Amino acid sequence: ETKTTRPFVRVREIHFFEEHTCQVDEAAATGRVAANLAAFARMAAAFGLPFLAIRRPEWDKFAGAYYSVALDIPIGAGRTLQIGSVHHYRENFARPYGIRFEAADGSTRYVHQTTFGLSERLLGAVLAVHGDDRGAVFPRALAPFEVVIVPIPSAAAGDLPQRTAAEVARRLEAAGRRVRLDDGPGRPGAKYYHWELLGAPLRLEIGAREAAAQQLAAVDRLGQRTVLPLGELESAVDRALDAFDRALAERAAASFRAAFSIATALADLAGSATVRQIGWCGREACGHRIEQAIDGALLGVPEGAPPVDGGAPAACIACGTTDGIRWALAGRPL
Ligand SMILES: [Zn+2]
Known part of the structure; x- marks a missing residue:
């Protein structure tokens, strides 16, 4: 245990x-x-x-x-x-x-x-x-609420922001979105912070100005801010959510590409800040030398293309042979 x-x-x-x-x-x-x-x-x-x-x-x-x-x-x-x-x-x-x-x-x-x-x-x-320093970030497929709606009370506007927010929530639910209307007590800023921490993909803010102009402010969890017309609410929210998912996937893909690098000498493996792509002859003895050098594991041979496009590997990083040479990956599993 x-x-x-x-x-x-x-x-x-x-x-x-x-x-x-x-x-x-x-x-x-x-x-x-x-x-x-x-x-x-x-x-x-x-x-x-x-x-x-x-x-x-x-x-x-x-x-x-x-x-x-x-x-x-x-x-x-x-x-x-x-x-x-x-x-x-x-x-x-x-x-x-x-x-x-x-x-x-x-x-x-x-x-x-x-x-x-x-x-x-x-x-x-x-x-x-x-995730980031402000909390979780969920793609729309995983988020308990895809859309969070926050009305911004205003003494001058009466309950117009709240009524508009309730109508927006009703329409988005009818369109099949998972929606949370946060119209309870508390300052809008505290609510933004709360829903960012929980990773909600899209926040809609409705104040007196937005309600009067028949529009709302949309802010996604990556900070992208747009103004959506109430008339095209459902399709505009879907477009904003799709754009958020794409941006999130692109950001993850960039981190993924940066997470690997080729190493050609055992001495380069110590203290690796990336997962290393290496030539390996397939022999267990060489595998263990690689594991010792990186203080981790020989993860194995990738199915399909290796993460770094480095042509063909030159030689086994441990013994120098070219016999049975293939790309392998070594890293430190958590
Ligand atoms: Zn070898």
């Missing part, structure tokens, strides 16, 4: 969300792994979270797996957070446990198993990647 806990990252109880499948053969199981990775890619895109699928080295794969692909997210300072994994087991568990099926041709065969698991670390990654 762990004694030192960190919210979402190192906890006493881990809630996993897992899929376990039995497939008819190895190719079908390989197809299932690809489908799992594609499903995760769609979800990560909706959250604006760039990630890497990395095939773990033999000594770090799930015990008994044929291979393990980890879903890793760089979170700055050369650190990575593993938020899920996909395992291909071939018949490794089916044989000892006798898990068989009758095939179409009447023969009895062992199944090929896969698992796909995610944990609530995904939320930790969202907070680490998108």
Whole structure:
């Protein structure tokens, strides 16, 4: 049992969300792994979270797996957070446990198993990647409230701001948006601070001036400020939310690109402030030398293109051979 806990990252109880499948053969199981990775890619895109699928080295794969692909997210300072994994087991568990099926041709065969698991670390990654000094920043797909509406009371305008705000909330709810009308006591500035802390993507401010002009001020969680006409409220809010999601994803993509750099000598790995992309021959002895040099882990070989476009690797960073050379990633997992 762990004694030192960190919210979402190192906890006493881990809630996993897992899929376990039995497939008819190895190719079908390989197809299932690809489908799992594609499903995760769609979800990560909706959250604006760039990630890497990395095939773990033999000594770090799930015990008994044929291979393990980890879903890793760089979170700055050369650190990575593993938020899920996909395992291909071939018949490794089916044989000892006798898990068989009758095939179409009447023969009895062992199944090929896969698992796909995610944990609530995904939320930790969202907070680490998108959050800032003012608090959480949630993409619209994850935000409990996409839109927060704050009327600004004014003695001269009577209850016009409040009435307009209530009407705006009603219309946006009817359009399917998740809306919170914050018309309770408290100064508007304190409410802005509160909803920024909680990561609400879009805030609508309605004062006497806005209500009289049939418009409202919109401020997204990245500080982008626009004026929306009340007449086109629903479509204008959707456009503002989409623009916010795009800006958030672009900001995360820029941080992601900056999170990796190529290293060509073991001596360069000490104190790395980025995740290092390195040539590796695939041998375990070299892998352990790399891990020692970076004081972390050889994360493995990326599935698909490596994060830094550096052509082909020249040689193994540890032994200098060009035999079996491939790009690998080394970092310090949190
Ligand atoms: Zn080597």
